[in-house]
Amino acid sequence: MFRLITSFIACLMLLATASAQLKTKQDCNLIAVDVYKGWINEAKPNADPEQIKVKLPCFNSFEKEGNESKCGGGIYYDDKDFKFYIQRDYVVLGEKFKGKLNIPLLGAKRDDLFAWFGNPKLKDANWEAYQMQYGTLIVYFNAKKLVNKIIMSTKSTEEIDLCTD
Template identity: 50%
Template sequence: MKNVLLLITGIICMQALSAQLKTTPVCRAFTVDVLEGTVNAEFSPKSSSEAIKTAFPCSTSEVADGSVNCNGVFYKDKDISFYTGSNYIEIGEKFKGTLSLPLMGAARNSLFKWLGNPQIKDASWDAFQTKYGILILYYNKAGRVNKLQISTKTTDTIKLCQ
């Protein structure tokens, strides 16, 4: 009986020893430089998934490299996505971070002073030529920016994920 009691006590102690506290990964703030096409001055649309995950370990989901064209690292709670397979970064209207230019929510007719004329215009978006590739701005029904896409591709070669 003494051995059984000792065995049970040992098992309980071993379970207590193996229990560990787990920390929640904390991300530093996202700062997007729209004119340079970078995030935190070190990540571009060409950055690898591994480099992004190392710097920002709090991703909400990921699609592994090589699995599909729309692979990348996604931060849904911060409304920023890195599409590493297609070389573009997407920033939504609920973006929790800083933009170098106050584009989110800006009126369509107020963008010339920062970006010049768009290379391609559509009813709901404009594509601007940049030194790194293109910047695509999407507009809501009120004509205000509600999404940005930063890409190293050209308007002829970009493949966007839906």
């Protein structure tokens, strides 16, 4: 009888610990951006959200695509400083982006951009927009005229609708 009770208690304890497993966050390994192709880990800004999440599973939060969502929905990688705006078809890389760019664009001097992209299609005091094969590349500058934010979009400069968040 003692063995039966002991076995029963051991089974209950095993079941309790089985349901309390630690869950780890998915890792993206190396996050690689190709500025000329307009993708991160081969996920383009206009890709299906599920495809983006497969290629970059380490997202912090997800907002379903649709007009009722802020900015049309997004996949956010806050700890790595980038985000996909899925309905608006663009991705933003912030100045603290944790990943590898195929060209050293973040922190680059404004004067160095011509060698990589030619003349901008549009420009302002704090940003420049370049026509790319995939759509539009927009770079923003800080007070020292260094690139501190990058937007890659599959839309043209006439079509793009940036979110003000």
